[in-house]
Amino acid sequence: MGTRPCERRAVRLAAGALFAVQTTFIAAAGVTAVPAGGPVPAPGAPVSAAAPGVPMRLAAPASRPRRVRPVWLGHTQAARRVQRAGLGLYSSGGCTDRRMRQCTSLEAIRTRTLRGAIRLKRRSGCPVTLTGGTEIGHVVGRYSHGNGYKLDVAPNACVDRHIIRTQPFRGLRSDGALLYGSPESLYARTPSHWDILFR
Structure with a gap:
């Protein structure tokens, strides 16, 4: 029908x-x-x-580009990476509390900063010991210890020689420290340590 x-x-x-x-x-x-x-x-x-x-x-809809954001690590996680890479970690106070200046803390350290220190160890073949991290007592500012951009490294003949030979001399910092490197990796030789900035 x-x-x-x-x-x-x-x-x-x-x-x-x-x-x-x-x-x-x-x-x-x-x-x-x-x-x-x-x-x-x-x-x-x-x-x-x-x-x-x-x-x-x-x-399929067009995918949006992913924004790469900086990553910060907790002290325990950062300390494990430091240990695996063969770096030393020294605190004059034997502590890791970032609220105390005699401690050495890696709390809220940037992964890029930590990679810079590990790279220094691998490229130089020198013993590298971190003596300062994100704890209070450092100069404040955008690219500061407290914001996870800087680390202090104990000087020794091997580290001194590697930095001076491989990094261009940049003159003097306002406090008289000798500057080597580039804006991305800047090494400042103070009387007691290397103050290193990794952007």
Whole structure:
């Protein structure tokens, strides 16, 4: 038994309405719809108006670039990395509390800063001992110990020789310390230690 003309017309209207709802939903979701087998339009292109009944496939939305953010470590995690890399960690007070100046703390140290110290150890082949980290008692500022950008390293003949031979001399710091290196890795030789900045 055949369908009547009015019934066929109702079916076509229902199919068209369903397609319009699908197209509106796809557009609201920010996903581009294209006919199956057709080329994928550029991101941001309008939803294609394919005829009802044509199979549709969804083009993947353009991925947003990921922002790389600096990472800070806790003292225990940083100390483990220091130990694995063969660096020493010395505190005159025998403590790690960053709120006490006689301690040596790696709490909230930047991973980039820690990698710089490990790189110094590997490239120089020298014994490297950290004597200052993020504890109070250092000069404050954006690129400071407290913000995780600087470390103090105990001087020795091997470390001194490596830095002086491999890093360009940059003159004197305001406190008279000899400066070597670059803005990204700046080594300041104070009377008692190397004050090293890793940006």
